[in-house]
Amino acid sequence: xxxxxxxxxxxxxxxxxxxxxxxxxxxxxxxxxxxxxxxxxxxxxxxxxxxxxxxxxxxxxxxxxxxxxxxxxxxxxxxxxxxxxxxxxxxxxxxxxxxxxxxxxxxxxxxxxxxxxxxxxx
Numbered sequence: 001x002x003x004x005x006x007x008x009x010x011x012x013x014x015x016x017x018x019x020x021x022x023x024x025x026x027x028x029x030x031x032x033x034x035x036x037x038x039x040x041x042x043x044x045x046x047x048x049x050x051x052x053x054x055x056x057x058x059x060x061x062x063x064x065x066x067x068x069x070x071x072x073x074x075x076x077x078x079x080x081x082x083x084x085x086x087x088x089x090x091x092x093x094x095x096x097x098x099x100x101x102x103x104x105x106x107x108x109x110x111x112x113x114x115x116x117x118x119x120x121x122x
């Protein structure tokens with residue numbers, strides 16, 4: 001009984017080895033039942049094509065994400081710089097410099113509110 005199992009194991013080992021070698025050298029396509037295996041081969045080919053396409057799509061998405069992240073950092077830096085410049089230029093001292101350079105004088109007296117009285121006679 002043990003001898004019989006050993007023979008079956010050797011037979012299975014040889015069968016597997018022959019099948020694997022036949023797969024590597026392409027003999028499995030030249031046999032009579034190649035037509036029966038063709039749907040599996042086409043299915044595996046389709047899966048490989050989908051896998052490659054998915055890989056390209058993922059790489060493209062990663063590249064776009066990196067580009068958008070870089071653009072966002074640049075825009076954020078530009079925003080902060082512009083905001084600082086606006087805050088600096090909107091100070092009273094800076095506005096006064098621009099007004100004086102334009103030929104105007106800065107008023108010394110504060111503005112006064114003018115109130116009009118209504119005439120009931122007219």
